[in-house]
Amino acid sequence: MEVNTTMKNHTYIRHHLHSQNHNHHHAHFPSTTVLITITTVTLVTILFTIFMVIFLLRRQKSSSKDGTCKDKNNRVVHEKSSRLIVSTTLTFTSSPDVKGGCLQGGNLNMTPVPKFRGVQVFTYRELEVATDGFNEANVVGNGGFGLMYRGVLSDGTLAAIKLLSREDKHGERAFRTEVDLLSRLHSPYLVELLGYCADQNHRLLIFEYMPNGTLHHYLHSCKNQTQPLDWWTRMRIALDCARALELLHEHAVSPVIHRDFKSNNVLLDHNFRAKVSDFGLAKMGSEKMNGQVSTRVLGTTGYLAPEYASTGKLTTKSDVYSYGVVLLELLTGRVPVDIKRAPGEHVLVSWAIPRLTNREKVVEMVDPALCGQYSKKDLIQIAAIAAMCIQPEADYRPLMTDVVQSLIPLVRNLSSLRSSSSLRFLRQTPSPSPSH
Template identity: 50%
Template structure:
């Protein structure tokens, strides 16, 4: 989805760098797909076209598995036959429907040979949109290995179909817990645990992976929860290899979700690691306030979460009016201040004033380490919040 609802998918794409993906220096292609062009999916493709398409996707995966150093063996994914995934989902029975993922429907499945529960994303077959994102996600997840990133079990590209098979995250997306009927289950400790886990996953992409990756689609609906609310980032279809060497940014078509896009990226198409930091700040504000990034049902001055939050956070007295009412006053005031201050500095308009992801992760880990025990009645201490312009 584009950052703006009026932006059309038919916008001009930047020219691909045709250089083969041989090195990890600043001359490498900026998209994980720049080495290949994949034919669009069609249900009525001839057998030779189907074979060619499957070969192209497989070749892309092999190219990426050839880089990444230590990650190569960790991220091995399995090629499934279409029949295996049909069996796993009972022919994609709607009783197994989990929801809509990036560019396709997601179904719960059970692999017959191992008994493993999985989530299977089926790319929309009518039209070409999403094919590029499918391959990028497949290639990205074949490289990464981190406890806060969703695991890719495998893929299938048979019969004109394109499917991705992920580990099954039993509790679903964070979005459902923030805005659905399960809101009351998210106490302070759980929210901070989720935020810190997301920060560690992003830190891995930015600072630990070689080449580094800009996630570009951080939001509550892309944060999946496993047992005991263990968080994992998912949906890497918009991921982009970040700038290296002397480069400061990656020039690309503006993509993402309205309300989460950094203003400088939305205006110029210049993507940096600080673009992800802005999105993380919005995400953290969601967790703290229980408000959506964009909510057209609210009064006009409150529809954009960041625009609403920034001026309020300059007065220390406002945080208690901003915090999610579902917490019912059960939070530690000093840690609440630190969490709001972290979110605020992440959504600064100037990218240079935003922190590195390692700093964000460290701040949230510290909050998590201060385990909160609910009080009755709730504490009312008001900490001071410095003005951050």
């Protein structure tokens, strides 16, 4: 009995162990499948990665043959995207040298000057030839830092060449400022920089030539020397100048304060379209709206904003004041300061402020050279804009964007009237009789 019982127990134990082993085997089967799947996916991923690396290396090797061409294209794209980028630092302490066609040397604290279309580096000899040895007969202007010459470049381009005075200690900074800004700022409302020369101790700037000279010349020279500007042309010049300052103040990466905006720095092309020039005194403004910059008081008497003249605190609103003075020049034909006039009329702004808001007196302010050929409605609007721009308190002056938006419809309407008048004139003009 015990033997049989023992055998039965052994048989039961073996059967139980066999069942456990069988169940254990079936329990591990799903885990093994998952492990195999993960391993397979990992291997496929590694192989795909290796394949892509090899493919990219081969592609890079094949593209290196035309890498120069692609680099040029990339530079063109970068340059186009940088046309409204202005360097945020203008700290200069030493003279530059020309090495390999680039402006180098000195503590510029800025990236190398990019060369856009037309910006070149010239030798002093090339510019000497272009101006016929800097002949006095080719002098077309006398700026704050040197003489301006008319010259013809070697490719036949007519250019205005500014020769900066070596004795002027501010001329070096003015040279660097203009090269830096105008190499980066490109606009139909700013004079175009064609090139520069930093050959040894010579400093020259080469600009596009503006055949009709300065706005100051057309407004204030002897009447028998120039044809007076009509009302429509004056309003279009006012809009061009406003767009230029709007670009500097509100569309550059960092605000640019011109600091010497005046009618002498407004140049006219063959169609009497205006471009702003002379950025030698320009200053980078604060990133904050109307943020102040403390600096030395430089500029031209009659155009300086009162807060800047008294405290040296410079903002974009300082340019707005100067713009208002130029607008008064366009309106009245008077210079900002004229001691030859009667007492009380020496300073244009002081004389104009009480008259700009009086509809009867504002008519008496208009430049006699216009001979009454203007719209009284437009006149009142321009007087209101000028009055806002020359406010003694900077905070009350408008942004240049607001001035632009005010002038656009006015100039557009004048252009439409001008076009319709021209068409009526053509219709009324009799056709010439055929010759026999």
